[in-house]
Amino acid sequence: MRLCSQPSHPISRLTQAGNDAHALLTAVAAHAPNRTAVSACESLRQILVQQFVPDTRGRLRPRTDKGGFPPGSLQIRSPYDLDTRFAIRGNTRWSGYLLHVTETCDANDPNVITDVATTAPTRDTAAVPGIHTRLGRRHLLPTEHLLDGGYLSVALLEQAEREYGIALVGPVKASGQWQHKEQTGFARDDFTIDFANRQVTCPRDQVTTSWVQAPAMAPYIAAHFRPHQCDPCPARSLCTRGRAARSVYFLPQHLHELQARNRAQQQDPSWRKLYALRSGAEGTIAELTLGHRARRCRYHGLAKTHVQHILTAIAVNIQRLAEQDPWDTAYRPRRPTAFQQYLESHGFSRPLWWRQGK
Template identity: 55%
Template structure:
């Protein structure tokens, strides 16, 4: 169940969209929500969403297609090094898009720049084992013989970095706090009106249909 609600501080909140999807990630529901809001001429300038609806691709698509500023928490890198808080994560490498080079924290430079269709939209840069082998911190950087760094295309990479930086700003946090009220609306639908229960069997009948 996906609810969209206005959250203007000086106005009564109004539900503008309700949708149900069966066993689907929240992110898959967002394009349909925006399409319906556009048809009703109810698209917001800013759309506050939880982390399930937030990705770099959706941030970009919402801005390009609907001119919407998608506001929601964007997770940090989940690399082994970052999760362990030990060694060098991707953020510790310097990416030079103009020269198509990546510099590691110990100053080694790799121009082995690969934009593989199978890895799109990621770029893959591999360091040579002759660079990584002598490095005294190799085991903290990679479990293999040489390090590979994956990162998004320049536009998405910069968008990701900018959004993650914005999340640390108190002004961003105050804006995002406006979304908290919708949790009560979700609970009212789910608990008070059994919105997550259906008397029918089969996926076809459980899908929300716009009238």
């Protein structure tokens, strides 16, 4: 059902549409001669369950934010493609899939795409283990893997090194605390963590007595200060803005040290020079989306869309390899003549039979 931008009585129209669909499903289930007709209406049934809820009289009414929509990973966004899900990246919102591309970045060889992953919209970090598994199956695992910050976490740094012997290179996501964003106050890094004695000391020399490793916060550890420690402190406004006392959350010792080491390496010029190689991946993404229209799917369903992405990546690889000169030839393109440069600089077109500088 489609409504205009400013419909009259939208709730009534949606309610009527929901009850009509429910009546249709009830009739099909009661009178269908076989299960074929029932299975054909399964998508309609799923959409009804996600978009409507029965009231006290047994009639369907549209769900609201308070009524509880299913999570975005389960909510059907289109009756024509049941696999698509809602995605958001920054200010961009769409219904569809995510495309993850991995390519080589050797200095002396052409960059070729080695892995293509088409997934439902999830956290980018969820795609990394699958990428490494497929690369390992094809014996293409790199020694160093340069990743965008959205694909990186401290847990992945440790997992990739332990399971595959890969050094992940990229910026670990910065803390989301207001102290870090505003560059003021006491952030977590200003606290001293004593893992041996299970204590945390604040910049004002107050020591915690609570050290909690709750499963709901895994893998993070929480250390809590007491109100009698925080309330009389003259620097309380620099530490916390809430009424409760300050709590500090941090990773276990081996991950905490790995996180600190990663952030220290980001200040090294050699690390920045290495990570600068990853910028070429942005050009590849632009080549896929602008040059080969990978942003628009020609087919319905995750499996068929993935085939489209693989064929697009193969086309990019063929194009890149075809542009490389054979290694066993001395052929080099001839430089354009002065007259050719004059024509190009003034926007004059040349016939196809004109020498193209070769």
